[in-house]
Amino acid sequence: MRAGLPTPLFLLLASMGVQGIVRAADVGTLPEHLGDTGLYASGSVTQLQPDVLQFSPQYPLWSDGASKHRWIKLPPGTSVDAAKPDAWDFPRGTKLWKEFSHGGRVETRYIERGMDGVWRYASYVWNASGTDAVLAPAAGIRDLPVPGMRYSIPAQDDCRACHEGSPVPVLGFSALQLSADLRALTSRGLLTNLSSDLLVRPPRIAAKNDTERAALGYLHGNCGHCHNDDGPLAVLEMSMAQRLDTKTPTDAVVRSLAGVRSEFRMPGGTARVVPGHPEASVVALRMQTREARAQMPPLGTSEVDVEALSLIGRWIEGLSVQ
């Protein structure tokens, strides 16, 4: 066809990894075994250390139906600075874990803020007998043999993709997510500088009804860590994050979705959200597919969240045209 044929052929082979060079992983300093990260008592893989705190966000991330447990541990004598309601500052030495189970434990994801201030991410994969969990490779593991499903361990880049899309890489430990626990966390000394307003009136999504509150909460917990107005995807001008420092966060989210043309085009979709018509709303259409080029979220899930899809559909049906 053309004189330059070898170049695209080279590019094709290169893109398929034939000559690829994988960048060095950034987890060299992390322990090889989960048991050495400080979660469990010495010699145990079930008994937690006494200074580990379990928590549960009110709008959890969909993880293909996995049952999950989450824990945080702060260095002795430190606390989370909550002065900025949407960007809590975690002390150096903070550690967080999230355990995923499908019948038995499959993986435990781990985030730590090193004493150098750098956040590091890792996943530990449990053995079949549940006696040990070992550090996963930086490239992750595709299609781990978990009965009845395709299960993938995220790559380091995947961890960063979600956790570094907003001002703070800790996603489920925030004022809105822990609204009911703010007083307890403060009284235990784990949270400082939280505004008295939030202590008196714990944050709650200001919605027109319960369906809208649940839908916006779901979007916040599942989409807002990337789709927000102060992270790298701000260029898309589409925010699903509820900001407590804004007087009208609900309106801001709806304005960025309803009737706004979708940059991503797919059959049947005419706008990000079409009030009254979930079948024409790209947000819902991308939630209901797991075709890799179109699915949302783009990683971390291979099963549609049917219940959430129904919720988002009901919310869109109830939206009125502005």
Place this chain on the structure above:
Amino acid sequence: MNSLKMFVRIALVVAASFARAGDPPAAAPASETLARGKYLVTIAACNDCHTPWKMTAEGPRPDMDRMLSGHPEDMVLPPAPKMPEGPWQNAFAATSTAWAGPWGVSFTANLTPDRETGLGKWTVRNFTETIRTGRHLGRGREILPPMPIPQYRNFTDEDLAAIFAYLQSIPAVKNRVPEPRAPETVAKNAM
């Protein structure tokens, strides 16, 4: 120009690209940065796929009137050909902007600074994270073959900043590239 000056200028480009709305306009990148970016874009063969090729009296050549604007939106392609059993498994369009293979059909992106259809709204962070992760904007769908992400992700930050600065300096072309087609579509349509 010594390397320290070059580093400082590239750092300024990086800082300017991280600037947020409301900040004063960023200073134009240094001519050395643009030259470096142009050089890298040239030797990395970006025009081979991101600029549509056309037939000329001298043979196929990139159409530089549409430089780096990706697959032309008005060129609607029929289904990719079904390849026979055997080692042949890929095909690409005469423009070199549409590629079919086991991954489906991919269309090369518009790299010009058009704000609606190109990289006009992107920051250098968006660009760097896309190349580093092989995901759209660093966190979306995977970038498909033939984009040589495994090689390009080894560019230094300074290289990527220079490439981005150069791409932001070329003429904007309004051209909305189609979304990629899934492998199932390829197989079904080709049957």
